[in-house]
Amino acid sequence: MGNLPGRDQEAERADQRALGEALRQGRGDTGASIGMLYLPDPTRRVLRLAMVTGVSREFALPWSRVGLDDPIPVADAVRERRLVWLGDREESARRYPRLGLVLPYDFALAAAPIAAEASDRTGSTRAGIVLLWPGSHEPHLSAPERRAVEEFCGRLADILRQAADAGRPIRPPAHPVILRPLPPPTPGPAEAAAVMAFVRRLSGGNCALDLNGTITFITPEAAELLAAPVSRLLGALPWEALPWMDTPAIEDHYRAAVISRVPRSFTAAPPAGRRVRFDLYPDDTGISVRITAAADLSAPPPAAPPPPSAEPAPSRATALYQLMHLAATLTEAAHMRDVVEQAADQLVPALGAQALALLVEEEQRLHIVGYRGYTAELMALYDGIPLSTRTATTHGLHTGNPLFFGDAKELRAAYPAIRIADNMAAWAFLPLIASNRPIGTLVLSYARTRTFAPGERAVLISIAGLIAQALDRARLYDATHQLAHSLQTGLLPRALPGIPDLDVAARYLPAAHGLDIGGDFYDLIRIDDTTVAAAIGDVQGHNVNAAALMGQVRTAVHATAGAPPAEVLGRTNRLLTDLEPGLFTSCLYAHIDLAARTAHLATAGHPPPLLRRADGPAEMLRLPPGLLLGIEPGTSYTAVEIPFTPATLLALYTDGLVEVPGRDLEEAIAEVAAHVTAASGNQPLGTLADDLIDHARSSAPRTDDIALLLLRYREGRET
Numbered sequence: 001m002g003n004l005p006g007r008d009q010e011a012e013r014a015d016q017r018a019l020g021e022a023l024r025q026g027r028g029d030t031g032a033s034i035g036m037l038y039l040p041d042p043t044r045r046v047l048r049l050a051m052v053t054g055v056s057r058e059f060a061l062p063w064s065r066v067g068l069d070d071p072i073p074v075a076d077a078v079r080e081r082r083l084v085w086l087g088d089r090e091e092s093a094r095r096y097p098r099l100g101l102v103l104p105y106d107f108a109l110a111a112a113p114i115a116a117e118a119s120d121r122t123g124s125t126r127a128g129i130v131l132l133w134p135g136s137h138e139p140h141l142s143a144p145e146r147r148a149v150e151e152f153c154g155r156l157a158d159i160l161r162q163a164a165d166a167g168r169p170i171r172p173p174a175h176p177v178i179l180r181p182l183p184p185p186t187p188g189p190a191e192a193a194a195v196m197a198f199v200r201r202l203s204g205g206n207c208a209l210d211l212n213g214t215i216t217f218i219t220p221e222a223a224e225l226l227a228a229p230v231s232r233l234l235g236a237l238p239w240e241a242l243p244w245m246d247t248p249a250i251e252d253h254y255r256a257a258v259i260s261r262v263p264r265s266f267t268a269a270p271p272a273g274r275r276v277r278f279d280l281y282p283d284d285t286g287i288s289v290r291i292t293a294a295a296d297l298s299a300p301p302p303a304a305p306p307p308p309s310a311e312p313a314p315s316r317a318t319a320l321y322q323l324m325h326l327a328a329t330l331t332e333a334a335h336m337r338d339v340v341e342q343a344a345d346q347l348v349p350a351l352g353a354q355a356l357a358l359l360v361e362e363e364q365r366l367h368i369v370g371y372r373g374y375t376a377e378l379m380a381l382y383d384g385i386p387l388s389t390r391t392a393t394t395h396g397l398h399t400g401n402p403l404f405f406g407d408a409k410e411l412r413a414a415y416p417a418i419r420i421a422d423n424m425a426a427w428a429f430l431p432l433i434a435s436n437r438p439i440g441t442l443v444l445s446y447a448r449t450r451t452f453a454p455g456e457r458a459v460l461i462s463i464a465g466l467i468a469q470a471l472d473r474a475r476l477y478d479a480t481h482q483l484a485h486s487l488q489t490g491l492l493p494r495a496l497p498g499i500p501d502l503d504v505a506a507r508y509l510p511a512a513h514g515l516d517i518g519g520d521f522y523d524l525i526r527i528d529d530t531t532v533a534a535a536i537g538d539v540q541g542h543n544v545n546a547a548a549l550m551g552q553v554r555t556a557v558h559a560t561a562g563a564p565p566a567e568v569l570g571r572t573n574r575l576l577t578d579l580e581p582g583l584f585t586s587c588l589y590a591h592i593d594l595a596a597r598t599a600h601l602a603t604a605g606h607p608p609p610l611l612r613r614a615d616g617p618a619e620m621l622r623l624p625p626g627l628l629l630g631i632e633p634g635t636s637y638t639a640v641e642i643p644f645t646p647a648t649l650l651a652l653y654t655d656g657l658v659e660v661p662g663r664d665l666e667e668a669i670a671e672v673a674a675h676v677t678a679a680s681g682n683q684p685l686g687t688l689a690d691d692l693i694d695h696a697r698s699s700a701p702r703t704d705d706i707a708l709l710l711l712r713y714r715e716g717r718e719t
Contacts, residue, residue: 008168015163015170020179022159023051026152030145032110032131033261033284037156038066038074039172040126047074047128048172053179054132054284055258056212060176062102068126071096073111078128083149084111087139089458094400094433097465104458106135106260112149114157127160129153134261181211181285204292211286213237213254222291227270244271257282267294330470336478339470340370347444347463348372354424354447357382359393360432360440360471366393373445374421381419392418396431397438402461403429404452426450428460432468439472497526501594503714505685507693509656509706519550519585520654520707525561530595533561533568536652536709537587537606537629549583552576553629557589565589565602565639569626573604573637576630585629588652592644594713599644602637604629607655607665610673614647618676620669647681649712656704657696671699685710 019037027035034054038047045068052060066072073084073096086092086099086109093100114127131149141149163170187195199206205222207215215233223230232241238254239246245268253266257280269275275294280287330342340358348356355373359366359382368383387394392403392415405411405427411418420427426446431438442464452460496504506522519539526532535557539550556572563571568589576585588606592599601609601621605628612618624638644650651672658668675695679688689710696706 011166012168012170015159015168016177018159019156019170020051020053020177022152022155023053024179024182026129026148026155027053027131030110030131030148030152032133033107034130034132034259036060036063036074036130038078038128038130039160039170042171045069047078047126049176050170050172051177051179054181054211056210057176057178058212059255059258060178064176071098073099073109074128074130077111078113078126081113081115083146085109085141087137087141089135089454090402090461091139093458093461093465094402094431095436097462097469100458100462100465103259104455104462105256106262106454108133108135108137108139108141110141110149112153114153114160127156129156132259136262184285202290204290207233207289207291209238209254209287209289211258213239215241216286222289225276225291225293242270244268253278253280254287257287330466334474334477336369336471336474339467339474343442343467343470344370344372351444351460351463352446353444355421355443355445357443358432358440358467358471359443360475361387361397361438364388366397366441369440378419378421391415392427392429393441393443396429396441400431400433400438402431402457402464403427404457406451407449421445423447426452428452428457430460430464432464432471434468434472439468439475442467492521493523496524497532499524499526499532499594500529501714502532502592503685503710503712505689505708505710507689507706507708509693509697519583520656520705521550521554522652522707522709523554523557524709524711525558527562527591530593531562532592532594532711533557534590534592534650534652534709534711535587536654536707537585537604538654538705538707539585540583549576549579549585552579553585553587557587562591565591565600566637569602569604569629569637570635573627573629573631573635574633577633579630584631586654587629588623590650590652590711591639592650592711594644597643597645597713598641599650600639600641602626602639604637607653607658608669609653610649610651610669610676611642612649612651612676613643614645615681618649618651618673620666620673644713646713649676649685649710651676651692652709652711653692654705654707656706657692657708659704660699672696685712 023035023037027033032054035052036049037051039050040046041048047066047068049060049064049066066075068075068079073086076082077084086095088108089100089104089106092109093104110131112129112131114129129152160170199219200221205219205225207218207222210216215236215238218230218233220230223233226233226242228242239251250266250268253264256262257264261282263279263281265277265279267275267277277292277294279290279292281289330339343358344356347353353373355371357371357374357379358369360369361367364387366382366385366387368379371379382393385391385393387397392405392411395401395403403414405414407425408420411420411427424445425448428444430442430444432440432442444460492508493506496506504524506524508520508522520537521539522534522536524532524534535554537550537553539553553572553576556575557568560568560571569587572587585604586606587604588601588609589603590599590601590609601623603623604626608623609621610618611621621642623640626637627635653672658672659665660668672692672695675692676688679691689708692708693706
């Protein structure tokens with residue numbers, strides 16, 4: 001008898017309960033404060049968050065989907081089948097800038113793969129867990145904790161494997177399951193009364209928040225200090241019930257307490273009344289908050305402020321804003337110079353720094369690619385330093401670790417021979433690490449002595465990570481862009497041959513942005529002293545294939561140059577159809593005989609040329625239409641003979657010169673013809689070519705490349 005649907009559903013619910021119990025137990029056995037279970041998406045290389053314990057849905061949702069190739073600890077752990085350990089927030093910021101940016105708090109983290117030995121049908125070998133410990137945790141994972149993590153993963157693997165073997169592999173749900181903390185034992189009436197009496201005897205007010213931040217309990221004294229009735233506060237989020245608390249800084253204190261599980265304090269001021277102090281005490285079930293008037297400092301006082309000579313660090317909210325702004329702008333920076341300029345222009349004022357320098361490794365030397373606030377003379381001393389030299393700027397490339405010096409004495413003690421600017425008093429040397437390898441150094445200098453607090457260090461390390469990734473991406477982009485440019489220019493003529501009595505000018509303007517390579521081309525082929533062939537064409541597309549086909553078309557035209565134009569196009573067409581490139585090409589070919597003062601022209605779907613005779617207007621030369629090259633091998637083409645007398649000008653161009661979206665093509669061609677007509681007969685062709693290109697660029701946005709070839713018969717004159 002087959003399984004009934006109800007039994008299958010009950011079995012699936014039992015699997016989910018088993019996973020939840022294992023996740024709760026594993027978090028407890030390891031001593032972690034937060035546990036997260038990731039399961040593979042069966043349709044793509046993605047991990048989906050299936051279950052969470054110890055944190056609210058709000059915190060979990062941004063991490064509900066992780067690509068297996070993302071620079072995230074759990075992705076690395078699952079992909080590389082190894083444990084990933086982050087002992088503190090500096091290490092998190094250094095190795096995973098995105099994590100350090102979003103969670104700039106004190107915590108330790110372990111990510112581990114669930115290495116079930118099941119068959120591929122389970123997919124469980126691509127599952128993983130993430131565990132977070134409080135910020136008070138030691139920077140190293142102890143041997144008992146490591147064993148507990150391994151046993152935890154083993155229990156989860158067993159559950160996943162058994163479910164798969166039973167024909168019901170566990171898939172991630174549409175939304176993460178949030179495992180609520182187990183409620184504490186319910187007190188009896190006498191105990192509850194004693195607890196309430198204890199709370200009311202405390203000075204000030206008290207309230208409780210759950211892990212979502214919702215106020216679950218509040219005393220009248222606390223409500224009075226917050227200047228709001230208990231009825232409005234109970235069941236609400238503080239920053240929603242009290243507009244004056246709706247600031248990034250206050251919400252950040254709550255987030256830090258939830259993630260780090262470390263007590264913290266801050267003060268805030270209601271619109272009317274004196275400042276109020278908040279002391280937060282988090283655990284796995286929520287946060288207990290003590291609220292007192294700022295003058296009633298029965299609780300331990302906050303940390304002493306930095307000495308007056310120290311440079312104040314930017315606030316957390318300001319630092320996060322600047323990080324997010326920098327991250328957004330760096331995603332738009334395509335070239336290396338853009339990254340350098342964006343980083344230099346934003347970081348110096350945002351971080352309160354006096355100066356900045358960016359150094360990038362190339363051929364075993366550090367080269368300065370940008371700086372602000374330093375003198376050119378000082379930068380020249382540091383440009384080109386060998387990596388083998390022991391300096392503060394090379395330290396990070398060898399160790400991957402940053403250096404922070406609060407004053408000049410510290411820096412000179414570590415590096416006695418270092419040259420520093422007279423007006424600098426504190427320094428941060430941050431390695432630029434991309435794809436787990438150092439590529440350079442970011443140097444920040446400050447005008448006054450500075451105490452680099454752990455939070456500020458983490459922010460600076462995250463910034464360096466963002467810049468490193470952007471620089472690495474931009475370097476690859478620049479190299480590929482240069483390669484594309486070299487390929488493009490290499491396929492066009494390096495120089496046009498000199499022909500007696502014939503003036504020639506050619507221009508090429510790529511309209512494509514980024515790494516696109518156009519297929520527009522032109523060519524001038526010397527047949528003999530009085531005969532020349534001119535060709536212009538446009539291959540469909542903007543990519544390497546288009547450029548390669550353009551080179552083949554030029555080669556085919558060269559091979560048959562001197563034959564009648566119709567025959568040249570016919571042979572080139574047969575070659576392209578044999579190659580089956582999947583791309584079509586327009587082409588116009590002209591055979592000019594200066595001695596006979598004639599020109600023969602044929603076209604394969606190309607825009608019509610412009611012809612201007614001596615002292616006459618430029619006109620569009622209508623040629624018999626011909627099919628694009630590469631479509632039909634048996635296509636024939638028809639040539640037209642025209643007089644080519646002294647002072648005659650022939651203009652060949654591609655559609656980028658005249659084609660504008662939404663405009664009639666013949667009107668656009670007529671406008672170009674008018675510009676040719678307005679030019680003086682003695683005007684150098686190079687000047688006319690530049691004028692036509694400038695007009696095309698300024699008249700409307702161009703979406704295609706422009707190739708232009710001008711030829712003018714100047715009998716009896718030297719070229």
